[in-house]
Amino acid sequence: MTHRIPNPALFLAALVAGLSYWAASHILPAGAVLAAWKGAGVALLAVWAFVSAPTTAGRWIALVLAFGALGDVLLETSGLTVGAVAFLIGHVLATALYWSNRRTARDGTTPAILLMLGVPLTAYAVSGSPGVLLYALALGAMAATAWISRFPRSQVGAGAVLFALSDLLIFARMGPLAGSIVPDLLVWPLYLAGQAMIAVGVVTSERAR
Known part of the structure; x- marks a missing residue:
């Protein structure tokens, strides 16, 4: 990364929340606590982006991340379809940001x-x-427009690809990877890394301008 991470304590808290959820999800039973824990990592990334880059793009990516956090919680509390709607809205917003x-x-x-x-x-x-x-x-569309956006490709473009790979592993559970341990091991780390890279790429780019 070419620019120092602003508000590092808040950013670290987001990573700790996200990584600890991955460990907790393999130990704790499903429920409200685990659902809130799941949403905490990306929700903190949204807050971090909001306070770290007070520009239009910074606030925009914070909103995208907020829909991601909402989707994380809804997947656990309301099912795949409802959670997917929140993520879908986030992808549409992100695509508009990257295209513009x-x-x-x-x-x-x-x-x-x-x-x-x-x-x-x-x-x-x-x-x-x-x-x-x-x-x-x-x-x-989100991944494609992230790739051609002015934001650092090594962060935002690559992060969007990791996000897409994470979702593809989820979909593969319906077919070739049904019953496989691979999605359980990789979906969350790929997703969290992707969201963090996207957030860092947009925020540091905005602060450097």
């Missing part, structure tokens, strides 16, 4: 097209669900 801050140069167009098409096609191939396909269209 796209690069003037056209480098990265090919990877972006591959993400735009590959994410939803892969999601449908592993799940066979039209509903998953609809959600994954927004997920692919």
Whole structure:
């Protein structure tokens, strides 16, 4: 990272909350406490982004992260469909942010097209669900526009790809990875890393301008 992380204590608290949830989820039974714990990591990232980059893009990514935290909680309390709606809204907001801050140069167009098409096609191939396909269209758009945005590709673009990979592993539980331990081990770390990288990339970029 080329810029110092602002408000490091708050950022560290977000990471600790997120990483500790991953450990707790393998020990504690499902319930309100675990659901709140799950949402705490990304919710703290949202707060961190909000206070660390008081710009339009900084507040915008904070809102995107807030919908991610809401989705985390709703997945545990209200089911996959309701939780997915919160994430879908977040992806639409993120896509609008990245598109409105796209690069003037056209480098990265090919990877972006591959993400735009590959994410939803892969999601449908592993799940066979039209509903998953609809959600994954927004997920692919989010990842594709993140890749061509002016924000650091090594953070925001790569973070969006990690987010997409995390969701693809969830969808694979409906098909080729049903009963596999792989999603249990990788979904949350990939997701948390992706969200943290996105938040850092946008915030540090805004502070450097």
